[in-house]
Amino acid sequence: AQKVTQAQTEISVVEKEDVTLDCVYETRDTTYYLFWYKQPPSGELVFLIRRNSFDEQNEISGRYSWNFQKSTSSFNFTITASQVVDSAVYFCALSEAYNQGGKLIFGQGTELSVKP
Amino acid sequence: ETGVTQSPTHLIKTRGQQVTLRCSSQSGHNTVSWYQQALGQGPQFIFQYYREEENGRGNFPPRFSGLQFPNYSSELNVNALELDDSALYLCASSSRGLAGELFFGEGSRLTVL
Numbered sequence: 001a002q003k004v005t006q007a008q009t010e011i012s013v014v015e016k017e018d019v020t021l022d023c024v025y026e027t028r029d030t031t032y033y034l035f036w037y038k039q040p041p042s043g044e045l046v047f048l049i050r051r052n053s054f055d056e057q058n059e060i061s062g063r064y065s066w067n068f069q070k071s072t073s074s075f076n077f078t079i080t081a082s083q084v085v086d087s088a089v090y091f092c093a094l095s096e097a098y099n100q101g102g103k104l105i106f107g108q109g110t111e112l113s114v115k116p
Numbered sequence: 117e118t119g120v121t122q123s124p125t126h127l128i129k130t131r132g133q134q135v136t137l138r139c140s141s142q143s144g145h146n147t148v149s150w151y152q153q154a155l156g157q158g159p160q161f162i163f164q165y166y167r168e169e170e171n172g173r174g175n176f177p178p179r180f181s182g183l184q185f186p187n188y189s190s191e192l193n194v195n196a197l198e199l200d201d202s203a204l205y206l207c208a209s210s211s212r213g214l215a216g217e218l219f220f221g222e223g224s225r226l227t228v229l
Contacts, residue, residue: 043222044206047218
C-alpha cells in the first residue's frame, strides 16, 4: 500500500531562519511521482513541485529546495531565509506513475508558522 | 486564464440530507478530481472524472457520487449525510497525462449537524 508520512505536525520559526519539512513515503511501485503542495489559509492547494522516481537530482527554486533520496524513501523540502508569507500548511504527496490524472495520496501536512 | 471555482463556499446541512457541490475546471483542463479534507488532515481522494466518466475512485461509499459535464465542469453529490461528512471538499482540475499537477479550488466547507 502507498503511504506518505509527515512526522512534523507543526513547526514554528522566526523570520530568516531556514526550515526543513520532512516527508517519508512508502510504495511498491518502481515508478512514481512525488509532490509538494502549499495550503494557505484561503484553502486552495498550490502546486510547488513534482519529481519522478527516476530523477534523484536535488532541485532549487529561489528560496525553496528539495532533497529526494530514494535510498531512505524521503523527499524533504527546505525553505531558506523563511518569510512570514511562507506561513501555511505544506503537504507532501505521492502518485502512481500510470495514474493519468488526479489521484494523489497526501501526508497529514506540516503547519509552518513564521513569526516576524 | 480562469482558475478552478467551487460553489457554495460554505454550507450547513443536517444528518440524512443530501448535498450537491459544484466545480468549474480551469480552462483547457479535461480531468476533474474531488478530495475530502477533514480538519487537521491531508486531503483524501474521492474520485476522478475524465470525459464524463468516473476514472478512479478512492475508499468512499456509493452515497458519494459525481458527474462531469461536456464543458468539463463537475458536481459532487453526497446522499444520507453523516456527521463525519463534515469537511472541506476540494475540487482539482488537470490535463490528462500530467500526473499530479493539479490546480485546486478554494473548496466548499460542509458542516453536518
